[in-house]
Amino acid sequence: MPSYTSLVPSSEAINELLARYGVRFGIYKNNTFKEQLFPFDAIPRVIECDEFSYLERGLKQRVRALNLFLRDIYSRKQIVKDGVIPEDFIFASGGYLAQCEGVLPSKGIYSHISGIDLVKGKDGKWYILEDNLRVPSGASYPMIARELCRRSAPKVFHDIPVADNRNYAELLRRTMDHVNVGGINVILTPGRYNSAYFEHSFLAEKTGAYLVNGSELSVEGDFLYYNTADGKKERVGTVYRRISDEYLDPMNFNPESLIGIPHIFDVVRKGNVALMNAIGNGVADDKGIYYFVPKMIKYYLGEEPILSNAPTYLPFYEQDMKYTLENFDNLVLKDVAEAGGYGVVFGNKMTKEQKADFITLLKAEPRRFIAQEVIDFQDLDIMDEGRQVARKADLRAFVLTADEPMVWKSGLTRFSRNPDSFIVNSSQGGGFKDTWVLSR
């Protein structure tokens, strides 16, 4: 009788096939680039049909509100004028780009691909940990893993009604086509030494988009072109860029960028190419802004938030600073400017000296940090050297926005291999598992 552990005997074979297909991520350590395999655990995370429907409603709601927020911030700023969000949190955010003021992206969509990180608490409730609205990565890993899992245990997938997640490329292509303003779709990569290069090339293969780097694109007149080997130029209609804002255009952002395309932002501004995701989205996935997302949902949609944030405090506010200092040992503190599991410290893990230094920094730069209750999230079983053990795991859900938000019926479940760690990021040594959404 197939069960959720039926794939365990095939675990080694699946990991070998993942290695064969080059399923890796790159990391820089001590100034050296290394490619690492992303360890796959064969016990899936299983989400029941009803539970996923609930998540789906909450995720769509959240992404709708975030898109409306971005549109508002780069135009009227009504939410600031109405006092819902203090302006400090907008203009002091590293993700806010003044150059984007008044620039309306194609079809008014800012976050085409949103990666929303969630955890399930031991109370059975899902909590949003963070929103990733710039260049969220990770969908390719469960896509290819599912393909291999199905090969290794066809009966499991025949008997258990798991929603097929191999339609991600189709959803992505639909998203690209929806905003395309005329021309080809391209995926812009910083190159093979980027940590997510496997994903860039895999998604290009699966969507039929052209994988390009900055040197293969050029701006002429008011348009963006792909320069072909026979000397011709193909107009580009959509750029799914996997380069961060500051490196995208040396003429408009970081002048030292060698991987960007000079003047691409001018083409975007004129509406002659669609950029996915839009530039300037960082203002909405800032860890400080995260605190305000439930307020945004009420403000823009007039609805109660379906999904909850982890209880969060902003030391920027006096009462929250007081709470943070009084409950320091029970909180996790996050630097709003950091990502990838970096800049996260647990109050109870610090020495007395570290704590004193941190509090001095916190008082000097209160806007820089948020404090959160440590969510005691559910462990998931993984196989560790032949033993079934419990480890912390999160879920990155992907919401793609074309004419409406679409929630991919899967997600990237990352787990910590360290029994004492809550940090699941691949760059910190974590692994991943398939996410099964049951279709009935």
Added chain:
Amino acid sequence: MGIISIEQADHILWLGRYTERVYTTVQLYNTYFDSMIDGVGKSYPEFCEKLDIPNIYESTDDFMHRYPFDRDNPDSIICNLLRAYDNAIVLRETIGSESLAYIQLAIYDWKKASENPAPLMETQKLIDHIMAFWGITDDVIDSEEVRNILKAGKRIERVDLFARLGMPPKSILREIHRLCPRVEKSSLPYDASKLIRLNELANNDKIDYYEIVREVESIF
């Protein structure tokens, strides 16, 4: 995939060249290895001279291990294989994951071979992976242009190597005949006079191998 950039065309061409370089040199290595077992017949200095690579080896044993497996030696088989990979990895969407996987497998198995006290037993796997790579690229790459550039790279490298190795005129002529239509169909700008000249050289009674190498290297 209907259009490709100059950069991609360059990667495709060199992918063809490096896979061929690995394929031909590993077979040559097999032949020399066998001959050197008895300590008579072919020698590694002769091998290096023929391939026009520096003779940095201290002994037959040193050559037998470092030529195939030394990552710090830019002329080694592993380095050429890694260069094939460097070109393949940036072409996943053009050549397909299945094709790329054979280069990846070749690297895995060649690394394993380096740990085997009898590496000759493992060379067949490497040859198999390269042949599988060529086979699958023919099957999965829709674009005729891409296939032709890849094969043009492969044929250029083969003519180059065969000329350096002083292969019989018949073999050289056959390879030049295989090369010309690939170059013509590649859609890349090329010097047509070089193809004419290569045919003339291969049909001469006395083959000028050096001239063939020079001409084949300047087609594109």
